[in-house]
Amino acid sequence: MRAREIAVVLASGGMDSCVTAAMASRRYALALLHVNYGQRTQRRELQAFRKIADFYEVPGDLRLVLNVEHFRLIGGSSLTDRRMAVPKADLGRRGVPSTYVPFRNANILAMAISWAEVIGAKRVFIGAMEEDCSGYPDCRESFFKDFNRAVARGTRPGSGIRVEIPIIHMTKADIIRWGMKHAVPFHLTWSCYTSNGLKACGVCDSCALRRRGFRQAGFEDPVRYDHR
Amino acid sequence: MRAREIAVVLASGGMDSCVTAAMASRRYALALLHVNYGQRTQRRELQAFRKIADFYEVPGDLRLVLNVEHFRLIGGSSLTDRRMAVPKADLGRRGVPSTYVPFRNANILAMAISWAEVIGAKRVFIGAMEEDCSGYPDCRESFFKDFNRAVARGTRPGSGIRVEIPIIHMTKADIIRWGMKHAVPFHLTWSCYTSNGLKACGVCDSCALRRRGFRQAGFEDPVRYDHR
Numbered sequence: 229m230r231a232r233e234i235a236v237v238l239a240s241g242g243m244d245s246c247v248t249a250a251m252a253s254r255r256y257a258l259a260l261l262h263v264n265y266g267q268r269t270q271r272r273e274l275q276a277f278r279k280i281a282d283f284y285e286v287p288g289d290l291r292l293v294l295n296v297e298h299f300r301l302i303g304g305s306s307l308t309d310r311r312m313a314v315p316k317a318d319l320g321r322r323g324v325p326s327t328y329v330p331f332r333n334a335n336i337l338a339m340a341i342s343w344a345e346v347i348g349a350k351r352v353f354i355g356a357m358e359e360d361c362s363g364y365p366d367c368r369e370s371f372f373k374d375f376n377r378a379v380a381r382g383t384r385p386g387s388g389i390r391v392e393i394p395i396i397h398m399t400k401a402d403i404i405r406w407g408m409k410h411a412v413p414f415h416l417t418w419s420c421y422t423s424n425g426l427k428a429c430g431v432c433d434s435c436a437l438r439r440r441g442f443r444q445a446g447f448e449d450p451v452r453y454d455h456r
Numbered sequence: 457m458r459a460r461e462i463a464v465v466l467a468s469g470g471m472d473s474c475v476t477a478a479m480a481s482r483r484y485a486l487a488l489l490h491v492n493y494g495q496r497t498q499r500r501e502l503q504a505f506r507k508i509a510d511f512y513e514v515p516g517d518l519r520l521v522l523n524v525e526h527f528r529l530i531g532g533s534s535l536t537d538r539r540m541a542v543p544k545a546d547l548g549r550r551g552v553p554s555t556y557v558p559f560r561n562a563n564i565l566a567m568a569i570s571w572a573e574v575i576g577a578k579r580v581f582i583g584a585m586e587e588d589c590s591g592y593p594d595c596r597e598s599f600f601k602d603f604n605r606a607v608a609r610g611t612r613p614g615s616g617i618r619v620e621i622p623i624i625h626m627t628k629a630d631i632i633r634w635g636m637k638h639a640v641p642f643h644l645t646w647s648c649y650t651s652n653g654l655k656a657c658g659v660c661d662s663c664a665l666r667r668r669g670f671r672q673a674g675f676e677d678p679v680r681y682d683h684r
Contacts, residue, residue: 292530294525296524296525297522298570298571301522302520302567303574328612330569330570330574330612331566331569331570334569334606335563335566339526342526342527342530342532342557342559345559346530346532365609365610365612365613366610371610374609375610377602378602378605378606381596381602382562382593382599382603383594384558384593
């Protein structure tokens with residue numbers, strides 16, 4: 229018997245999911261799930277995932293790395309389709325950005341729910357934020373609410389599995405402040421959409437949101453950037 | 457421009473999804489999605505899928521075969537875990553059978569929805585039946601209803617994608633009668649959970665349901681069985 233209940237946390241290697249893991253770890257034993265889905269930076273993100281899992285001392289049987297080819301084969305997103313360019317940041321842009329991977333969160337959550345059902349976890353944490361992803365339809369609280377109904381119906385009776393979205397209404401600056409207070413290892417996280425190297429690009433949407441967040445929170449970002 | 461709207465149909469190579477494809481083809485151009493998920497009979501099912509796609513003259517760009525490793529890695533089902541035995545049929549059994557793959561339909565539907573979104577299909581057909589799968593929680597109409605709410609929320613605004621379950625309340629015998637009337641190529645389909653060969657085992661749940669259905673409908677099953 230493990231002493232504490234287990235929660236599955238979707239851990240991309242980015243700062244939002246790392247803070248989400250830190251929040252979950254205060255109450256649950258962590259089971260970390262990482263999905264390689266053919267995104268440009270999957271090598272770098274996997275490295276970040278491993279370091280974060282080590283930091284939180286997650287045992288080997290509670291780490292799961294899944295390689296999925298279907299987003300790449302299905303296409304339709306600049307994150308997975310090498311023929312499409314990742315746009316430079318435009319934080320005032322409206323509509324669905326080209327980096328949107330169609331129905332990605334539902335796919336990844338479905339994998340997490342399957343795993344949770346097998347290992348007996350009752351919670352699945354995902355670090356989705358409405359602020360960052362206002363253009364991504366599967367990043368809104370209303371989506372997760374409806375998805376949770378399908379989870380309650382579609383899993384084994386009594387599984388009691390529920391998706392938790394603790395940072396959904398936080399801003400990037402809020403998340404950074406919470407993380408700094410709770411010793412989250414931001415130096416191990418990776419947010420950039422385009423770089424696999426030692427420095428982040430500094431100009432994609434994800435870098436821009438992260439840098440603005442650190443500026444607003446009044447902390448220095450430990451990640452190094454190509455474009456200052 | 458294609459002349460007709462496209463529908464994605466989940467095609468396992470089995471008879472239920474083949475009849476579902478036949479139903480969809482009366483109104484839509486077919487896009488067939490097949491998922492290899494590490495089930496014991498994936499080689500045989502893929503062969504059946506290809507023959508069915510040829511039969512319905514589905515063009516290459518509207519056929520998608522996805523190899524997913526996560527069910528095998530996650531385990532928990534006798535269909536994907538070689539250490540668990542597939543039980544012999546017991547059609548009066550209650551509860552969730554060991555062949556249940558946790559939250560499988562949600563995973564497979566999520567892939568289908570992603571593809572539908574990219575190719576502009578507004579319908580995703582799945583040949584789920586409550587009768588066969590009463591023990592599988594993600595095979596019931598109520599699950600698909602809730603899942604459709606999440607689809608409406610989680611896809612691009614205006615995508616209009618909906619999951620259709622035309623055979624959900626039909627019996628196996630009903631499906632066979634409809635299929636015989638509409639020239640469904642039952643001889644190309646494969647239902648057996650255990651055999652990859654020329655003959656089906658005849659004794660797993662899936663074989664037993666199929667054989668009983670043909671008997672009740674009063675037609676001869678073109679598939680050959682090891683155990684008569």
